[in-house]
Amino acid sequence: MNKETNSFVGAGVLSAVAASLCCITPVLAFISGASGVASTFSWMEPARPYLICITFLVLGFAWYQKLKPRTAEVIKCDCEENDKEPIMQTKTFLGSVTVFAALMLSFPHYAHIFYPTNNNKEVIIVNAANIQTVTFDVKGMTCSGCASHVENHVNKLPGIVKVVAIYEEGTAKVEFDQSKVSLAEIETAINGTGYTITKTK
Template sequence: MRSQELPSKDNQEAPATKAWVGAGLLAALGASLCCITPLLAIMAGTSGMAASFSWLEPLRPYLIGVTGIVLGFAWYQKLKPARNIDCDCETNPKPNFMQSKAFLSLVTVFAAVMLAFPSYAHVFYPQAQAQQQVAPNKANVQTVEIKIKGMTCAGCEAHVNSEVNKLAGILKVETSYANANTLVQYDKSRTDVKQIEKAVSATGYKVTETKKK
């Protein structure tokens, strides 16, 4: 009588491994969503939704940790030695691609790219230049500092710079997510503080305070 076929190690662990891989992907995406959303918003032409996931920024360190733990465990499950079972069993078919080490490697690389996204997000933003063509009268040059809530990475800085530079009369824009502000030098004969605040607000980030320098 033929022995009963027993499931292979790969088939036994496939559901658990898939769950860990899925959790790792979700955690990696969650850790980067606050910086991915502004870029997607610009591409979709709906920049007002850019700050929708800024509330995830304080959770980013924890999400990075979760990503490392769950993918590390998935690799442990994949690489641990198989238990030896003495039986006259039929050989099970080769596991499919989604159960393979190659797939887990791709997922790990993708997660790493997502986690690093905030550090290189700014390169994807359009490099809008200030539209000022003629040297302004020095008496018309003013600088304003606008405090902004909701920025989370260098991509957010590029987003604000891009929107403000679309205005006529902008001479220089320096935005810092670390300082939660933007410093704008402008020609007051061509634009004003209200227009600059409106451009910042159009990104989806919140203007909290404005000070003229």
């Protein structure tokens, strides 16, 4: 690979990371404890298909440049200089970059594994009449990682029986004991993730 091809490899990595920023950020926010920044890059979600296409195109071109037969003239000129290729110009490096890009592009599909499952926590219900179920319309969730982030944050509150966030629908359904936690506290917890409640029903 020459310098031009290396530039394409770098562009491929950047576009792959950019395509997944909207889902990587919630995980980083969860790990660092900075929940409020989880939705920082949710605005990039509409551009994701285009960034994926760019990644495939530039890495595909890099592989084409690497695998295409070299002309006799190029071989004659470069044979002495390329007895030993620099690591960044090898197929191994390009392969590693391609695998990394694939992991980044597929990140939204496995982002939820970074969050603990605590929907099964034990909640002692003293009076069943206190149990209430509310559905929130939540703006900003773009992948399963976003939904898991909301679920995890709400589950930290006392009296939460069950919470299910569905990013495709933009909803979070919460079952809770209103004698232990208020609706306002749940709303604050969801908004505290960086996503925004637009409607409560």
